[in-house]
Amino acid sequence: MADEDQVALLRQGVSQWNAWRKETNSDVNLNAADLRGANLNGVDLTGANLSGASLGWANLVRADFSRAKLVGATLGRAHLPWAKLGGAKLDRADLSGASLFQADLSRAHLLQARLTGAKLLQANLSGANLGEANLFEADLSETNLSGANLTYANLNGANLSYANLSKAGLGQAMLFETILGNVDLSTALGLETCLHSGPSIIDFRTLQRSGRLPLAFLRGVGLSDLLIDYLPSLLNEPIQMYSCFISYSSKDQDFADRLHADLQNNGVRCWFAPHDLPIGAKTWDAIDEAIRLRDKLLLILSENSISSDWVEDEVTKASAEERDRKRLVLFPVRIDDAVMETSKPWARKLRDQRHIGDFRKWKDHDGYQASLKRLLRDLTVEKS
Numbered sequence: 001m002a003d004e005d006q007v008a009l010l011r012q013g014v015s016q017w018n019a020w021r022k023e024t025n026s027d028v029n030l031n032a033a034d035l036r037g038a039n040l041n042g043v044d045l046t047g048a049n050l051s052g053a054s055l056g057w058a059n060l061v062r063a064d065f066s067r068a069k070l071v072g073a074t075l076g077r078a079h080l081p082w083a084k085l086g087g088a089k090l091d092r093a094d095l096s097g098a099s100l101f102q103a104d105l106s107r108a109h110l111l112q113a114r115l116t117g118a119k120l121l122q123a124n125l126s127g128a129n130l131g132e133a134n135l136f137e138a139d140l141s142e143t144n145l146s147g148a149n150l151t152y153a154n155l156n157g158a159n160l161s162y163a164n165l166s167k168a169g170l171g172q173a174m175l176f177e178t179i180l181g182n183v184d185l186s187t188a189l190g191l192e193t194c195l196h197s198g199p200s201i202i203d204f205r206t207l208q209r210s211g212r213l214p215l216a217f218l219r220g221v222g223l224s225d226l227l228i229d230y231l232p233s234l235l236n237e238p239i240q241m242y243s244c245f246i247s248y249s250s251k252d253q254d255f256a257d258r259l260h261a262d263l264q265n266n267g268v269r270c271w272f273a274p275h276d277l278p279i280g281a282k283t284w285d286a287i288d289e290a291i292r293l294r295d296k297l298l299l300i301l302s303e304n305s306i307s308s309d310w311v312e313d314e315v316t317k318a319s320a321e322e323r324d325r326k327r328l329v330l331f332p333v334r335i336d337d338a339v340m341e342t343s344k345p346w347a348r349k350l351r352d353q354r355h356i357g358d359f360r361k362w363k364d365h366d367g368y369q370a371s372l373k374r375l376l377r378d379l380t381v382e383k384s
Helices: 004-012 014-024 204-210 215-220 225-234 250-265 284-293 309-325 345-353 365-378
Strands: 244-247 270-272 296-301 330-334
Touching: 004 014, 215 225, 244 250, 244 309, 250 270, 250 296, 250 365, 284 309, 296 309, 296 345, 309 330, 309 345, 330 365
Parallel strands: 244 270, 244 296, 296 330
Antiparallel strands: none
């Protein structure tokens, strides 16, 4: 419990308290103290123990809580502009609706802290631990979050416009109606694992500053595949990778899913659909159009695909596209030895006339990565 003599001294006024601290440099124990609504403007509480303290609605403008312990403290609606909270321990603290304009929270511990509706405009949260923090509808505009940990944080409805998210960890962070205006996300970490319960707000400046972003993130914030495909041209950036239609047998789904995901994350826009399905599940017209609109047809050769009429039809279409375009369209890769042993005429012709990429070691991490690297090299658009 709190030291009652210290509580009484603090209630006498900030001037007396700060003078006492300067003179004695004593440890401060205000554990679970009730300081709701107190006027503590400019108070020196560096290194103090305020765990479980009640500071709701308190005037804490320019207060110094550097390295203070505020675990589980209640600071709802507290006024903390320009407050110093660097290195403070605020795990599980309630800062709902608190005003923290230009407050220093660098390297602060805010694990599971509640910051719903908090006003953090221009605050310094660099290196802060906000893991699992609830920042629902918090104002984080112009906030410095460089190097901050926001893993599993609730950012639904939060305003991150103009925020510094350099090397901020956003893995598994929850986004919905999150405002991402004029933000550079190029070095933010974990974007591909963000949890989207609905679209967010992202503007042209953010897309322009951030460069290539993970496909899962772009889809999660609400961009359509068509818009994603055209982003490089809309942002006046050269297209770096050819787009692909992936032709395969649904019996090779595991490999196709893995390859598709890795190609997308490396900037290769892909279209694929499982084959060998019942009649009517996928129409040839849709597939025909998808092939026509992509630069390349990436053919996954296996015992399963070689026996697939769907795949054979797609190879025929790709060959026709090559004649019409007068350039290479068909990119074959194999995951077993079937193409080297088959008697199927179309596959034998392919074997005799084309170099076939080798993914037979796709279940081995290093072997798969080596094959993927070669494929990405060949799918890179040649600069004129």
